Amino acid sequence: MPARLAQQPIHVSVPTSNSFDALAGDKDTAAQDDLDERVALALRLIDAVLDEDDRLVRMLVLEEKVDAWVQDQQGWTALHAAAYTGNVEHIKLLLRKSNAVWAMPDNLGCTAGDIAFSMNHDRAYEELLAEGIRAEMLRSVLESASASDSDSAMVDDAEPSPSDAPKLSTASDNATFLSSRLIFTTDSRGQAVALDAEGNGVMMNWEEGIMRRTVEALAREGGWEGRKGRARGELLSEEERGEREGLKVLNVGFGLGIVDTHLQSYSPTSHLIIEPHPDVLAFARKNGWFDKPGVRFYEGTWKQWMGDLESGKEEYEGWDAIYFDTYSENYADLHRFFELLPDILSSSPSARFSFFHGLGATSRLLYDIYTSVSQMHLREIGLQTEWEEVDVAEGVVGRWESTGEAAEGERTKGEGEKKYWREEMVGRYRLPVCRLEM
Numbered sequence: 001m002p003a004r005l006a007q008q009p010i011h012v013s014v015p016t017s018n019s020f021d022a023l024a025g026d027k028d029t030a031a032q033d034d035l036d037e038r039v040a041l042a043l044r045l046i047d048a049v050l051d052e053d054d055r056l057v058r059m060l061v062l063e064e065k066v067d068a069w070v071q072d073q074q075g076w077t078a079l080h081a082a083a084y085t086g087n088v089e090h091i092k093l094l095l096r097k098s099n100a101v102w103a104m105p106d107n108l109g110c111t112a113g114d115i116a117f118s119m120n121h122d123r124a125y126e127e128l129l130a131e132g133i134r135a136e137m138l139r140s141v142l143e144s145a146s147a148s149d150s151d152s153a154m155v156d157d158a159e160p161s162p163s164d165a166p167k168l169s170t171a172s173d174n175a176t177f178l179s180s181r182l183i184f185t186t187d188s189r190g191q192a193v194a195l196d197a198e199g200n201g202v203m204m205n206w207e208e209g210i211m212r213r214t215v216e217a218l219a220r221e222g223g224w225e226g227r228k229g230r231a232r233g234e235l236l237s238e239e240e241r242g243e244r245e246g247l248k249v250l251n252v253g254f255g256l257g258i259v260d261t262h263l264q265s266y267s268p269t270s271h272l273i274i275e276p277h278p279d280v281l282a283f284a285r286k287n288g289w290f291d292k293p294g295v296r297f298y299e300g301t302w303k304q305w306m307g308d309l310e311s312g313k314e315e316y317e318g319w320d321a322i323y324f325d326t327y328s329e330n331y332a333d334l335h336r337f338f339e340l341l342p343d344i345l346s347s348s349p350s351a352r353f354s355f356f357h358g359l360g361a362t363s364r365l366l367y368d369i370y371t372s373v374s375q376m377h378l379r380e381i382g383l384q385t386e387w388e389e390v391d392v393a394e395g396v397v398g399r400w401e402s403t404g405e406a407a408e409g410e411r412t413k414g415e416g417e418k419k420y421w422r423e424e425m426v427g428r429y430r431l432p433v434c435r436l437e438m
């Protein structure tokens with residue numbers, strides 16, 4: 001979920017370890033001297049930016065062509081320094097005239113944009129945000145071009161990896177996740193959790209508040225709030241007599257069944273759940289989900305379901321409410337799902353789509369970028385998005401426990417625990433509610 005999509009939200013070709021180590025690794029003396037000099041100049045650039053020595057900054061960037069991506073001991077680059085001073089001209093110079101990397105995190109995981117945000121340098125933040133949005137939009141254009149070149153648009157990539165392939169993580173590779181075991185248990189605070197084979201939280205009960213608020217928003221916007229708590233039989237009779245519209249809901253990714261439980265409280269006429277993981281399906285079966293009236297499971301991935309829609313095995317029904325929350329997929333997958341929406345969302349003006357927006361939730365800058373990029377991609381296919389802000393803490397106990405799902409997440413508590421949502425930096429959860437523009 002959340003970061004399930006944000007496991008690898010940003011793919012940039014930059015060194016991931018401290019740049020000093022990378023540069024210092026070369027044993028050749030002449031080359032080493034050259035590297036030492038480059039590092040020294042890069043550190044000088046950081047100092048010059050911090051001193052706002054405009055002449056020196058310009059000389060180092062324009063004449064010396066200093067490597068602006070080099071990090072100091074705290075992981076700062078010249079761009080972090082410019083974000084700290086809020087000097088917009090330096091930010092522009094570094095981004096346009098040198099090899100500064102907007103997404104480079106420092107040792108605490110902060111990008112330059114996060115630094116600008118925390119210093120309340122609004123213009124500097126906007127500049128870095130615009131750069132991130134541009135880069136991500138470009139990346140997704142290139143990704144979709146290469147996906148169509150390789151004719152993979154409808155191919156399900158959730159095939160088991162060959163045994164000689166490098167070991168992939170359950171948190172970032174969907175096929176690896178789907179072929180590994182899941183455990184349904186409770187954490188030390190008694191909250192339900194689903195953990196993957198690496199101990200990452202696939203779904204945790206702290207997300208209950210978000211799931212409830214999502215279904216409430218879909219129901220309110222979709223005009224089916226009034227179904228809540230009514231007997232299913234009565235609702236169906238009203239539908240048959242033409243006194244009430246039917247309600248068709250589709251959820252992609254069952255997890256702990258939290259969002260589906262909320263959807264069920266409105267007794268939908270039909271409720272399709274797409275879920276491929278055998279352990280999740282067994283959990284759902286054990287908890288009676290296969291016997292609920294109106295509920296049907298598609299036992300496969302959403303990409304397999306797309307293939308079945310195309311081949312006519314599954315029907316394009318036109319759903320009134322669609323929710324998407326998978327695991328170990330990335331933004332490119334979500335984007336592909338967006339493109340299916342005009343064909344599967346009911347043409348009724350009250351039809352709504354939502355998805356779990358945990359994209360880039362390790363950084364304020366990344367969260368803002370993915371909010372904008374997803375909204376732009378949805379607009380491209382004719383969907384308008386409104387965002388509701390949700391306090392993730394709402395009614396939740398110990399929500400940060402044992403979430404290893406953000407691969408780049410910071411260790412925060414005991415061994416094996418990582419922080420997923422950097423609340424202090426990212427702020428409130430943004431709940432998307434999308435509808436077709438009429």
Ligand SMILES: C[S@@+](CC[C@H](N)C(=O)[O-])C[C@H]1O[C@@H](n2cnc3c(N)ncnc32)[C@H](O)[C@@H]1O
Pocket residue numbers: 001002004158174202203211252253254255256257258259260274275276277280300301302303325326327328329
């Ligand atoms: C985060 S959980 C969903 C939680 C759910 N929203 C809830 O309220 O409990 C993600 C689910 O997506 C499923 N999933 C993973 N990959 C998928 C795929 N390619 N297609 C459909 N579902 C997938 C996982 O097995 C898991 O059950």
